[in-house]
Amino acid sequence: MQTIWGPLFRRHRIRWRRERVATSDGDFVDLDWADSARADAPLVLLLHGLEGSSSSHYVVGLARQALARGWRAVTLNFRSCSGELNRLRPFYHSGHTADLDEVVRLLVTREPGVSIGAVGVSLGGNVLLKWLGEAQADVPRAVGGAVAISVPFNLATCAATLDRGFSGLVYTANFLATMRAKVRLKAARDPSLGDIVDVPLALRARTFAEYDRAVTAPLNGFKDERDYWTRASSAPFLRRIRLPTLLVSALDDPIVPADALPDPAELPPAVHAEFVPRGGHAAFLEGRWPWRVESWAERRAVEFLASLVRGQGGSGSRWVC
DSSP states (O other), X not given: OHHHHHHHHOOOOOOOEEEEEEOTTSOEEEEEEEOOSXXXXXXXXXXXXXXXXXXXXXHHHHHHHHHHTTOEEEEEEOTTOSSSOOSSSOOOOTTOOHHHHHXXXXXXXXXXXXXEEEEEETHHHHHHHHHHHHHGGGSOTTEEEEEEEXXXXXXXXXXXHHTSHHHIIIIIHHHHHHHHHXXXXXXXXXXXXXXXXXXXXXXXXXXXXXXXXXXXXXXXXXXXXXXXXXXXXXXXXXXXXXXXXEEEEETTOSSSOGGGSOOGGGSOTTEEEEEESOOTTTTOEEOSSTTTOEEHHHXXXXXXXXXXXXXXXXXXXXXXX
């Protein structure tokens, strides 16, 4: 019930300002900005989940939390998620970190004194954590901290959960409907896509195993869907993270089962886990009345970042790890 609350009942909206960014490989991503009164205010970089965008309820909720503090917010819409198909054949995927790396370095170059906090939700959290582990000490110093909410740390375990039972009937069916539609549009635009992608299998896919076997793996150089799940999962990268990072997950998450969560005792000093009994997926409701409930995780994310990105020009300090 918590998981479906947001998509069904949250109606807040934000007026975004869009910026298109050309990527080094000839594609593009769209950034959506929510500006505060101060042009030099701290900036929260938001990464959405599977088939989400800057319109996703949790992205809007996080942006509202940032704006309430006088900060700015910017959403990185992954390739094909901003309302327009990307140019190249590959879509985004759970382990694609190149666009995040380019965007962060663009922001730092453009605003040398910027102070950044990053928040990723679900797939966006997996991308964020994998990038932090890949970059390690090379994460730009302007990035003070990170928060990852409802992350599918182990993609194989989460795919197995999503491909059966209630989750398959509700969540997987919803995700794959838009994913299949994008494949159909790309195949119509580029008939040679069928030379790489098993388009018929993609268009009849009813599980993530089928879709990732037909589309994600061949488009991105993975051997098969299991190779993709293994190499794109963020769990193996957690031990390399040096940036102050908060992990927020619920033990009753219907998409990320408890056995997919990392052992808090095995996390590096920079990474702090808050795994709570209830909260669903990207929900974490708090409040006494149905029309006044908010997300505890969104509030907690911005609170965590406050001491790390506070002030102008990155005057917040990193933890010593």
